[in-house]
Amino acid sequence: MRLEKEFLDSCERWPVRANSPESWKKNTTASGYSVVWDEAEKALRFDLSWDRQGVDRWFYPTYTLNLPAEDLTKAQFIQFEVKSVQDKPENDFACQYLMLVYEDQSKPDLFMPYQAPLSEWEPRRIELSTELTGSSQKRPKVKAIRLGANPKGMKCTFWIRNIQLLKSKDHVAR
Numbered sequence: 254m255r256l257e258k259e260f261l262d263s264c265e266r267w268p269v270r271a272n273s274p275e276s277w278k279k280n281t282t283a284s285g286y287s288v289v290w291d292e293a294e295k296a297l298r299f300d301l302s303w304d305r306q307g308v309d310r311w312f313y314p315t316y317t318l319n320l321p322a323e324d325l326t327k328a329q330f331i332q333f334e335v336k337s338v339q340d341k342p343e344n345d346f347a348c349q350y351l352m353l354v355y356e357d358q359s360k361p362d363l364f365m366p367y368q369a370p371l372s373e374w375e376p377r378r379i380e381l382s383t384e385l386t387g388s389s390q391k392r393p394k395v396k397a398i399r400l401g402a403n404p405k406g407m408k409c410t411f412w413i414r415n416i417q418l419l420k421s422k423d424h425v426a427r
């Protein structure tokens with residue numbers, strides 16, 4: 254049995270220092286791409302556009318973790334707030350993922366889905382402990398994250414803020 258509420262009430266929250274647009278490396282099929290700090294939203298804003306129908310539309314900008322401070326090894330969850338708008342009323346997505354990029358480049362990225370962003374701010378929390386533990390072996394080292402989605406529209410604005418690592422008080426992986 255997992256006592257998630259108890260963990261969330263007592264965990265340490267480690268902010269990921271990903272507020273600078275320069276911290277995010279472009280990784281998208283978009284023909285139009287910009288990332289800026291949106292002071293009104295206190296968030297990073299990604300503006301994306303695709304100029305041709307039939308293009309596989311996706312964006313997963315890469316943030317290189319500031320190690321050892323942002324080491325995922327002992328984190329149980331990664332949490333962030335997100336919202337988006339598109340040039341279509343549904344604001345829907347084919348899929349959306351947080352990807353873990355491993356230090357060992359022979360290991361493929363780990364795709365971890367999250368609930369699609371809406372047009373209002375909502376938190377998202379993704380459990381890391383089960384994804385990174387691998388029986389009783391040592392956890393693999395993650396060097397970067399990719400966070401984004403596959404929008405169905407031709408234009409999309411995507412905001413993220415308050416990215417945090419949630420760790421147990423004793424920092425011991427469960």
